Amino acid sequence: EAQVTQNPRYLITVTGKKLTVTCSQNMNHEYMSWYRQDPGLGLRQIYYSMNVEVTDKGDVPEGYKVSRKEKRNFPLILESPSPNQTSLYFCASSLRRAYSPLHFGNGTRLTVT
Amino acid sequence: AQKITQTQPGMFVQEKEAVTLDCTYDTSDPSYGLFWYKQPSSGEMIFLIYQGSYDQQNATEGRYSLNFQKARKSANLVISASQLGDSAMYFCAMRDISNFGNEKLTFGTGTRLTIIP
Numbered sequence: 001e002a003q004v005t006q007n008p009r010y011l012i013t014v015t016g017k018k019l020t021v022t023c024s025q026n027m028n029h030e031y032m033s034w035y036r037q038d039p040g041l042g043l044r045q046i047y048y049s050m051n052v053e054v055t056d057k058g059d060v061p062e063g064y065k066v067s068r069k070e071k072r073n074f075p076l077i078l079e080s081p082s083p084n085q086t087s088l089y090f091c092a093s094s095l096r097r098a099y100s101p102l103h104f105g106n107g108t109r110l111t112v113t
Numbered sequence: 114a115q116k117i118t119q120t121q122p123g124m125f126v127q128e129k130e131a132v133t134l135d136c137t138y139d140t141s142d143p144s145y146g147l148f149w150y151k152q153p154s155s156g157e158m159i160f161l162i163y164q165g166s167y168d169q170q171n172a173t174e175g176r177y178s179l180n181f182q183k184a185r186k187s188a189n190l191v192i193s194a195s196q197l198g199d200s201a202m203y204f205c206a207m208r209d210i211s212n213f214g215n216e217k218l219t220f221g222t223g224t225r226l227t228i229i230p
Contacts, residue, residue, distance in 0.1 A: 104158035
């Protein structure tokens with residue numbers, strides 16, 4: 001089944017403890033991206049990648065890192081999480097065609113205390 | 114800059130009735146794509162339907178259709194014969210499709226649809 005897989009679905013951590021949210025897609029998509037969703041602020045793009053080893057900042061990149069060493073994987077790294085990074089995070093991928101939608105993972109609900 | 118406006122924070126609709134969710138947009142891009150996503154209470158984002166700015170016909174996908182009025186800059190989602198499983202948050206989104214750079218979607222604030230038995 002074609003899908004974007006994120007892990008974990010739920011994560012509770014403490015301030016300053018490094019964490020990684022994994023993202024993998026099995027559709028051979030070139031483009032991948034991370035979003036966060038917050039009440040009243042909607043969905044905002046954190047980082048994106050147009051291909052292996054090509055990443056760039058989105059609208060809210062502060063406090064996050066990404067890497068794209070393989071086409072299928074695009075992990076999101078929080079080196080020193082803070083409470084304002086408590087959010088619902090989505091990984092997404094697409095074919096990079098004009099009509100191609102973004103396919104989203106199931107989301108990771110992160111709580112930083 | 115792109116902007117999506119969804120003016121209906123919430124809607125209640127009787128089961129089996131049709132429902133229209135409003136979406137207006139603003140952009141200076143010559144070519145753009147419009148998307149609708151569904152977010153159930155479980156949280157995932159599910160792609161429903163796509164309309165390209167140069168498409169001559171309105172998009173349809175099963176019970177979903179998109180009422181695209183380019184001159185009015187509106188892209189309303191129509192759900193026919195609503196079902197209880199349609200209860201969810203619905204987001205309208207758009208992106209520039211004139212180049213293949215960042216495929217960032219700009220989202221609206223969403224409409225929470227509740228289907229009443």
